[in-house]
Amino acid sequence: MATSAPRILVVYTGGTVGMVESEEGYVPGPGTLEALMDQRASFQSEDVPDYDVHAFDPLLDSANMTPDDWLQIAEAIRARFEAYDGFLVVHGTDTMAFTASALAFMLHPLDKPVLLTGAQLPLAETRTDAQGNLLTSLLLLGAHADRLAGVHLFFHDRLYRGTRVTKVNADAFAAFDSPNFPAVGTAGIDLDVEWNRVPAPHRPPRPPAVTEMGEATVSAFRLFPGLDAASLENVLAPPVQGVVLECFGAGNAPAKNEAFLEVLREATDRGVVIVAVTQPLRGTADLDLYATGQALADAGAVSGYDMTTEAALAKLYYLFEQNHAPGEVRRLVQNNLRGELTPPEEVPPALGRARRRVAGYR
Ligand code: ASP
Numbered sequence: 320m321a322t323s324a325p326r327i328l329v330v331y332t333g334g335t336v337g338m339v340e341s342e343e344g345y346v347p348g349p350g351t352l353e354a355l356m357d358q359r360a361s362f363q364s365e366d367v368p369d370y371d372v373h374a375f376d377p378l379l380d381s382a383n384m385t386p387d388d389w390l391q392i393a394e395a396i397r398a399r400f401e402a403y404d405g406f407l408v409v410h411g412t413d414t415m416a417f418t419a420s421a422l423a424f425m426l427h428p429l430d431k432p433v434l435l436t437g438a439q440l441p442l443a444e445t446r447t448d449a450q451g452n453l454l455t456s457l458l459l460l461g462a463h464a465d466r467l468a469g470v471h472l473f474f475h476d477r478l479y480r481g482t483r484v485t486k487v488n489a490d491a492f493a494a495f496d497s498p499n500f501p502a503v504g505t506a507g508i509d510l511d512v513e514w515n516r517v518p519a520p521h522r523p524p525r526p527p528a529v530t531e532m533g534e535a536t537v538s539a540f541r542l543f544p545g546l547d548a549a550s551l552e553n554v555l556a557p558p559v560q561g562v563v564l565e566c567f568g569a570g571n572a573p574a575k576n577e578a579f580l581e582v583l584r585e586a587t588d589r590g591v592v593i594v595a596v597t598q599p600l601r602g603t604a605d606l607d608l609y610a611t612g613q614a615l616a617d618a619g620a621v622s623g624y625d626m627t628t629e630a631a632l633a634k635l636y637y638l639f640e641q642n643h644a645p646g647e648v649r650r651l652v653q654n655n656l657r658g659e660l661t662p663p664e665e666v667p668p669a670l671g672r673a674r675r676r677v678a679g680y681r
Contacts, residue, residue, distance in 0.1 A: 325404035325464035327370040327457060330395050332388065333378035334411025336438040336449045345441065347378035352409070355442045361454055368461030370407070373399070381411025381418070381437075386532035386636060389421040393529045396426065396433060400526045404464035405432040407456050412437045412486060412494050415472065419481035420633035423470040423657040425532060430524030432460055432467035435481065436474060439492055448475065448492040455506050463512060468520030469658075471503060478504030478512065482630045482659035487600070498601045499625040499661060518658070535639035539628055541565040541598065548578035555586035555593075561635035561648065562586075563594050563628050566615070570595045570604030570622060574614035587619025590645035594631050594652050596623040605663055621649050623660070630659040 331337065337352030338345040353372045356362045373395055379388060396406050410418055419435050426433065436456040438449035456473045470481030475493040483500040504512040540554045540562055555562060566572050572595075573579055583593060595615055597604040603625040606616035616622075623631045634656070638648045655662055 325368045325461050326402070327368050327405045327407055327460050327464075328396070328399050328403040329370050329372045329407045329409055330392055331372055331374040331378070331409045332381070332384075332392060332411070333375060334381055334409065334415075334437045335441055336409055336411075336436075336453070337378065338441045339443060347380065348443075349374070349376070349378055352442060356453070359450070361450070362457075366461070367454065367457050368405075368464070370457060371403075379411070381414040384411075384414050384418065386421065389418055389425060389532050390529070392418065393422060393425045397527060397529050400431070400524075403431075405434065405460035405467070407453075407460060408433060408435045409453070410435050410437045412439065412474075416484045416486055416495065416627065416629040417633060419470055419472045419484055420627070420630040420657075420659065421532060421636065423482045423659070424633050424637035425530045426470070426527040427530070427657075428521060428525055429470065429527050430468050430520040430522070432464060433470045433481075434460055434467070435470070435472045439490070439494055451475075455510070459504070459506075459510060459512075462510065466514065466520070467512070467517060468524075469518050473504075473506075476506045477502040478506070480516065480658055482633075482657050483627065485600075485627045485629060496600070498627075499603070500658070530637055530640055532636050532640055535560055535636050537561045537563070537632055537635040537639065539563040539565065539632055542567060542572055544573075546573070546576075546579065548576065548582045551579065552582045555582060555591055557589070559591060560639045560645075561592040561594065563596055563623065563631040563635065564615075564620060565598050565628060566595045566604055566612070567598060569602065569608045569612060570597060570606045570615065571609050571611035572615045574611040580614060580618045583615070583618035583620060592635065592645050592648045592652065593620040594623040594626075594635065595620045596626055596628055596631050601625075603661065603663075603666060621653055622663075623652065624663065626660045634659065 339348035440447040442449035483497040606612040
């Protein structure tokens with residue numbers, strides 16, 4: 320339990336939330352976010368925990384983020400871990416889901432809250448979602464600094480597990496969803512948190528280890544009807560180590576396209592790890608279910624189950640950074656490491672049974 324008023328570190332990386340208008344459109348405005356938060360009475364309310372701002376220099380549009388920037392965020396948190404009770408990462412929405420997953424893998428164990436938020440419109444605008452997102456995030460951290468361990472993302476009116484989020488709307492204020500795991504909390508009249516969806520933190524908190532990111536070479540490829548095996552061959556060419564393959568439905572692929580399967584086989588023989596995830600927003604990629612999935616497994620791909628592409632990519636980066644052999648990466652990628660996937664034995668039985676029936680007809 321926190322014994323004194325919680326102190327929060329805001330790690331401000333950039334994004335629309337603090338941008339200003341320019342002739343080229345919205346661009347990051349150094350100092351703008353901090354100045355506006357200082358001026359507004361709501362941020363000075365006594366319900367809002369004390370916070371300090373550590374701003375990136377330069378501030379980034381998150382479309383420009385790389386794994387080196389994830390590392391910069393993780394290092395900023397680790398360096399100040401003892402001095403603060405919780406961490407608010409203020410981030411552009413475009414790649415926030417990738418960063419949330421990456422931080423969950425990189426910072427471990429994580430016994431204090433790391434919460435990401437941003438906005439679709441700048442805090443400087445009259446009509447904006449920035450004020451609500453920032454204030455609610457700070458209030459959540461202030462109220463639950465001692466319990467909300469791990470990486471989460473707050474946006475609009477929902478608190479999500481960081482490894483489960485994806486950006487689903489480029490225009491709406493409700494820009495994120497967690498398609499395969501229920502929201503961890505809801506911000507209505509009350510701020511409700513479902514504590515059974517939050518990992519229990521170790522007490523007293525231990526400073527996390529930081530796994531560096533940026534050395535491994537990973538990629539992603541989306542299947543589409545009529546794909547030419549040569550384009551996939553380029554994606555799988557050295558030095559790539561792991562690829563997230565966005566498959567049809569339950570993990571299906573054009574199994575009659577022999578050239579496609581041969582490209583996969585040749586890559587897995589070289590040690591490339593190919594993780595199958597599903598293109599639909601909800602559901603799971605399990606290569607055991609259909610003949611068209613089994614062909615992928617026979618060519619060496621592994622099931623990514625219900626991981627988002629963002630989580631699967633971050634996981635591949637993370638596993639390869641630790642210099643695991645490809646066989647070990649293939650094994651670990653299918654294990655639930657940070658709440659990023661639902662193992663097949665935990666998929667609700669009714670769905671499992673229906674799927675097995677279909678599989679019987681393959
Ligand atoms: N392009 C911006 C970014 O991701 C979009 C946003 O923040 O909403 O940084």
